[in-house]
Amino acid sequence: MSGCGCAEVVTPGLLDLFDARARMIAAARPIRGSERVALAEAARRVLAEDALAGLDMPGVDNSAMDGYALRLAEISLEGLPVALRVPAGAGVLRLPEGGCARIFTGAPVPLGADAVVPQERVHLDAEGRVHVEGELAEGANIRRRGEETRVGDLLLPVGARLDAAAIALLASHGIDEVNVVRRLRVALFSTGDELIEPGSARVPGQVYDSNRAMLHALLALAGCEVLDLGVIADTSLDLQRAFAEARIEADLVVCTGGVSVGEEDHVRPVIERLGGIAFHGVAMKPGKPFALGYLGDSLSDGTPLIALPGNPVASLVGWQLLALPFVQVSQGREAAPLQRFPVTAGFSRRGPKGRRELLRVVLDWTSGAPVARLAGGQGSHMLSAASQAHGYLMIDANDNVEEGHAYGYCPAVQFLD
Ligand SMILES: Nc1nc2c(c(=O)[nH]1)N[C@H]1C(S)=C(S)[C@@H](COP(=O)(O)OP(=O)(O)OC[C@H]3O[C@@H](n4cnc5c(N)ncnc54)[C@H](O)[C@@H]3O)O[C@H]1N2
Numbered sequence: 023m024s025g026c027g028c029a030e031v032v033t034p035g036l037l038d039l040f041d042a043r044a045r046m047i048a049a050a051r052p053i054r055g056s057e058r059v060a061l062a063e064a065a066r067r068v069l070a071e072d073a074l075a076g077l078d079m080p081g082v083d084n085s086a087m088d089g090y091a092l093r094l095a096e097i098s099l100e101g102l103p104v105a106l107r108v109p110a111g112a113g114v115l116r117l118p119e120g121g122c123a124r125i126f127t128g129a130p131v132p133l134g135a136d137a138v139v140p141q142e143r144v145h146l147d148a149e150g151r152v153h154v155e156g157e158l159a160e161g162a163n164i165r166r167r168g169e170e171t172r173v174g175d176l177l178l179p180v181g182a183r184l185d186a187a188a189i190a191l192l193a194s195h196g197i198d199e200v201n202v203v204r205r206l207r208v209a210l211f212s213t214g215d216e217l218i219e220p221g222s223a224r225v226p227g228q229v230y231d232s233n234r235a236m237l238h239a240l241l242a243l244a245g246c247e248v249l250d251l252g253v254i255a256d257t258s259l260d261l262q263r264a265f266a267e268a269r270i271e272a273d274l275v276v277c278t279g280g281v282s283v284g285e286e287d288h289v290r291p292v293i294e295r296l297g298g299i300a301f302h303g304v305a306m307k308p309g310k311p312f313a314l315g316y317l318g319d320s321l322s323d324g325t326p327l328i329a330l331p332g333n334p335v336a337s338l339v340g341w342q343l344l345a346l347p348f349v350q351v352s353q354g355r356e357a358a359p360l361q362r363f364p365v366t367a368g369f370s371r372r373g374p375k376g377r378r379e380l381l382r383v384v385l386d387w388t389s390g391a392p393v394a395r396l397a398g399g400q401g402s403h404m405l406s407a408a409s410q411a412h413g414y415l416m417i418d419a420n421d422n423v424e425e426g427h428a429y430g431y432c433p434a435v436q437f438l439d
């Protein structure tokens with residue numbers, strides 16, 4: 023990866039992005055409480071207890087191929103008569119001496135058989151006797167009982183998030199209900215007197231509230247229950263009321279807007295009155311005025327609060343890089359590591375001094391290897407590029423982008439896990 027080799031120099035007063043991330047992860051406390059849900063409803067939920075194997079897997083020795091089950095010692099020039107037919111779902115039968123069994127993929131291998139020959143490797147003579155072509159090893163094409171897991175083995179640990187493969191694994195053991203961590207209850211509001219609801223009539227100067235729609239979607243994707251408090255007016259009193267209500271109802275409060283330094287930005291002083299700020303300001307672009315705070319006596323005893331910037335892309339990036347790992351730990355999961363790998367830049371650009379920049383890029387594969395190209399305008403108010411981007415190119419605080427050099431690429435898909 024490129025870089026001038028100097029130590030990172032970030033703007034004084036701003037926290038380094040990775041320090042901020044570490045502080046978010048350290049500050050989060052897993053919530054208490056679980057519920058039983060049907061497996062069909064369990065996608066993206068987090069296991070509240072270990073899931074153990076209810077049976078040996080596979081449950082019986084079974085065939086990996088459509089073919090013939092036989093005793094290797096009985097293979098002869100005369101061929102073997104087909105003495106049994108064993109479809110999937112049949113019980114465990116015994117192979118008669120001197121005969122073989124027609125068998126299908128997944129069907130129980132009859133007792134006595136020690137190999138399965140695929141049907142492509144046999145020929146049947148006029149009497150229907152089976153002749154094996156080529157060599158066959160003992161155990162060939164037999165999937166052994168318990169070769170994957172045994173009764174009582176750990177299938178999935180507490181804290182595992184249930185994806186489609188995990189759900190299939192549980193279903194394969196006959197499990198139809200699971201004990202999962204209750205959903206994290208998150209109170210969400212945006213603040214700004216210019217904000218109006220999408221769908222309503224607008225006069226110039228008014229702005230549709232896109233951050234709340236975005237954060238609602240992101241919280242839902244992360245498996246949270248969202249308590250949507252709407253748009254809160256930019257006054258200390260209104261914010262104070264909103265925070266007080268949010269605190270009673272929720273495990274976590276997320277707000278967006280009004281978190282910068284102008285006199286119209288009331289969020290920080292109100293938080294300081296009702297609780298405190300753990301940190302405010304991260305050396306990243308976009309997303310600088312990110313804050314972690316709390317309502318109550320302390321971060322560990324009070325209700326945590328995440329204040330995201332108003333600029334839409336700053337809000338998105340703040341969620342993805344800083345808020346999401348906090349939510350993951352609060353849900354009883356491990357915070358997913360930030361995936362980053364080198365990708366060549368297909369453009370040059372001056373860097374923002376003092377802040378790590380997250381450029382919204384698309385990957386161009388036409389040359390066979392990925393080349394990052396800007397997805398569009400990079401202003402932190404510009405959602406178009408963010409909506410097109412495959413991920414971010416992360417540029418160090420004191421670096422410029424030079425075409426042909428490699429920089430850390432963070433795929434956006436990781437933030438949907
Ligand atoms: N003098 C300074 N001004 C600003 C600084 C600074 O350090 N010194 N930081 C800039 C940065 S960086 C950002 S990011 C923004 C963040 O400001 P706020 O979090 O206080 O956000 P607002 O001022 O409320 O709004 C900024 C911008 O975003 C629009 N917005 C706000 N909420 C929403 C929403 N829910 N949906 C859509 N758009 C929203 C708002 O209309 C403004 O255009 O501050 C810079 N200023």
Ligand code: MOO
Pocket residue numbers: 306307308309310311331333335336402403
């Ligand atoms: O952090 Mo701000 O996001 O540069 O717009």
